[in-house]
Amino acid sequence: MTTTLLRTADELHARVRRGRRAVVMTMGALHEGHATLIRTARGIAGPDGEVVVTVFVNPLQFGQGEDLDRYPRTLEADLKVAEQAGADVVFAPSVEEVYPGGEPQVRISAGPMGERLEGASRPGHFDGMLTVVAKLLHLTRPDTALYGQKDAQQLALIRRMVRDLNFGVEIVGVPTVREEDGLALSSRNRYLSPQERRTALALSQALFAGLDRHVALEALRARAREVPATRARAEALSALGESRAAADAHAVAEATPGNPAAVRAAARLVLDDAARFDPPLRLDYLALVDPSDFSEIGDDFTGEAVLAVAARVGATRLIDNIPLTFGAAS
Numbered sequence: 195m196t197t198t199l200l201r202t203a204d205e206l207h208a209r210v211r212r213g214r215r216a217v218v219m220t221m222g223a224l225h226e227g228h229a230t231l232i233r234t235a236r237g238i239a240g241p242d243g244e245v246v247v248t249v250f251v252n253p254l255q256f257g258q259g260e261d262l263d264r265y266p267r268t269l270e271a272d273l274k275v276a277e278q279a280g281a282d283v284v285f286a287p288s289v290e291e292v293y294p295g296g297e298p299q300v301r302i303s304a305g306p307m308g309e310r311l312e313g314a315s316r317p318g319h320f321d322g323m324l325t326v327v328a329k330l331l332h333l334t335r336p337d338t339a340l341y342g343q344k345d346a347q348q349l350a351l352i353r354r355m356v357r358d359l360n361f362g363v364e365i366v367g368v369p370t371v372r373e374e375d376g377l378a379l380s381s382r383n384r385y386l387s388p389q390e391r392r393t394a395l396a397l398s399q400a401l402f403a404g405l406d407r408h409v410a411l412e413a414l415r416a417r418a419r420e421v422p423a424t425r426a427r428a429e430a431l432s433a434l435g436e437s438r439a440a441a442d443a444h445a446v447a448e449a450t451p452g453n454p455a456a457v458r459a460a461a462r463l464v465l466d467d468a469a470r471f472d473p474p475l476r477l478d479y480l481a482l483v484d485p486s487d488f489s490e491i492g493d494d495f496t497g498e499a500v501l502a503v504a505a506r507v508g509a510t511r512l513i514d515n516i517p518l519t520f521g522a523a524s
């Protein structure tokens with residue numbers, strides 16, 4: 195398969211559409227995470243449809259002092275990755291092509307969800323991101339658009355925009371692709387020195403520590419449901435001198451409340467440790483949130499949640515997250 199490079203909206207519009215169109219939006223510097231999105235898009239579009247990959251470093255979503263100028267731009271290599279993964283078209287417009295009148299005066303507002311976590315650390319980021327996503331959806335007119343779970347808040351906001359503003363496009367989320375040691379693939383990983391990369395591993399390790407604690411507590415919780423009179427049982431076992439069994443039954447009885455706090459604490463321990471590494475990890479946030487609005491979940495929360503982390507290592511800011519389900523088994 196040969197991938198066609200298009201640079202202008204006119205070229206894109208002149209292209210005769212065929213079958214189902216699936217779009218993957220990127221800022222370039224493509225890696226295996228992007229390739230996975232493109233392969234998934236190929237599967238959705240099928241052999242008779244088409245896959246369009248956009249490559250555009252959007253100035254609108256970068257704040258002052260962020261890495262807009264040094265963000266890697268590697269179009270030649272990107273074309274090869276896109277082609278190998280099955281893209282029909284790479285649409286790589288210039289800034290002037292996307293914003294012909296300069297910065298747009300009318301923009302999408304991300305609302306309250308866009309002010310939390312990433313939005314609090316990067317004011318205006320999500321307005322700029324949604325504005326370009328809206329433009330790219332209008333330019334590429336896909337049936338389906340795919341985004342990575344790695345940028346969970348971005349994915350949630352795009353879903354919200356599409357629903358709230360009736361964009362009429364299917365949004366598909368793709369699970370995070372990781373290195374073998376757990377580090378989430380990210381274009382910004384290429385900024386890291388080997389020492390910084392070692393420290394950066396703490397992000398995913400913290401999430402997995404939170405996940406391990408979560409799995410253990412959910413198992414206890416499920417057992418608590420099976421044994422209704424657990425506290426009474428613990429006391430009875432204790433009275434009989436069965437101290438280990440009593441301690442176990444006690445843990446089951448106490449497992450129900452406080453799971454989110456315990457998950458946060460387990461992750462936090464790993465991050466606190468990494469704050470003492472050389473170079474140190476500087477935590478921006480660790481949060482356990484409801485993915486429908488990215489607000490912190492309470493101790494009695496049940497359903498899908500996201501454990502999210504953002505931190506700086508040297509001059510590089512990285513994010514990662516992991517989905518967790520509370521009270522799954524009933």
Ligand SMILES: Nc1ncnc2c1ncn2[C@@H]1O[C@H](COP(=O)(O)OP(=O)(O)OP(=O)(O)O)[C@@H](O)[C@H]1O
Nearest residue numbers: 220221222227341342344345370371379380381382
């Ligand atoms: N490791 C990954 N797994 C799955 N999807 C990913 C991964 N990394 C990026 N993506 C997705 O690829 C799309 C384009 O992302 P982008 O070009 O910003 O790459 P990135 O690696 O996230 O870069 P950055 O370092 O800027 O965060 C987004 O939908 C993003 O969520």
Ligand SMILES: CC(C)(CO)[C@@H](O)C(=O)[O-]
Nearest residue numbers: 219220221252323326345
């Ligand atoms: C969705 C996106 C391409 C918009 O610029 C960007 O935020 C990204 O690469 O995740």
Ligand code: BAL
Nearest residue numbers: 221255256319345348
């Ligand atoms: N990967 C999300 C885009 C950004 O960091 O600007």
